[in-house]
Amino acid sequence: MSLFGFSLKARRPKSAQTAKDRLQLLLAHERSAGSETPDYLPQLQYDLIAVIRKYMNVSDDDVEIKMERDDDVSSLEINIEMPATSKARPAKR
Amino acid sequence: MSLFGFSLKARRPKSAQTAKDRLQLLLAHERSAGSETPDYLPQLQYDLIAVIRKYMNVSDDDVEIKMERDDDVSSLEINIEMPATSKARPAKR
Numbered sequence: 001m002s003l004f005g006f007s008l009k010a011r012r013p014k015s016a017q018t019a020k021d022r023l024q025l026l027l028a029h030e031r032s033a034g035s036e037t038p039d040y041l042p043q044l045q046y047d048l049i050a051v052i053r054k055y056m057n058v059s060d061d062d063v064e065i066k067m068e069r070d071d072d073v074s075s076l077e078i079n080i081e082m083p084a085t086s087k088a089r090p091a092k093r
Numbered sequence: 094m095s096l097f098g099f100s101l102k103a104r105r106p107k108s109a110q111t112a113k114d115r116l117q118l119l120l121a122h123e124r125s126a127g128s129e130t131p132d133y134l135p136q137l138q139y140d141l142i143a144v145i146r147k148y149m150n151v152s153d154d155d156v157e158i159k160m161e162r163d164d165d166v167s168s169l170e171i172n173i174e175m176p177a178t179s180k181a182r183p184a185k186r
Contacts, residue, residue, distance in 0.1 A: 084125040
């Protein structure tokens with residue numbers, strides 16, 4: 001079920017692409033009208049990246065972040081690209 | 094930039110909906126051909142929900158999880174719905 005417009009469709013990589021692992025994380029927070037919930041996304045993004053770093057070695061250069069905010073929807077997009085073999089080892093937990 | 098087919102388009106809630114805050118998290122891990130990277134998503138999902146719980150009170154009943162896996166793409170969808178005012182207070186950090 002897609003709550004507010006996200007869709008999960010995998011796109012095949014082009015055959016000529018170099019071997020990279022990609023991780024994409026999308027987060028959307030929809031506040032209902034009159035909600036007093038603050039917008040957590042700016043803080044959440046740091047914690048989410050820290051969690052991902054527990055599992056794989058990710059340098060700052062590998063991470064691309066986009067955040068969008070309007071009155072009732074905040075969205076966060078984190079894209080991480082890593083060489084498939086050399087760096088994509090499990091990080092020490 | 095959408096790396097492999099995710100799109101971030103907010104859909105307006107129907108006016109008759111009850112006041113709920115919604116949080117949707119989508120994660121996709123695309124392993125390139127020949128990559129030795131293991132599939133981290135089953136472990137990651139617990140850590141991601143734990144991070145979200147640092148920011149808002151979320152009961153197990155509020156959380157809906159879908160995971161899909163094929164040879165080179167694993168995707169995880171976490172949907173959380175909460176009453177906008179009563180429970181959506183910041184959790185103790």
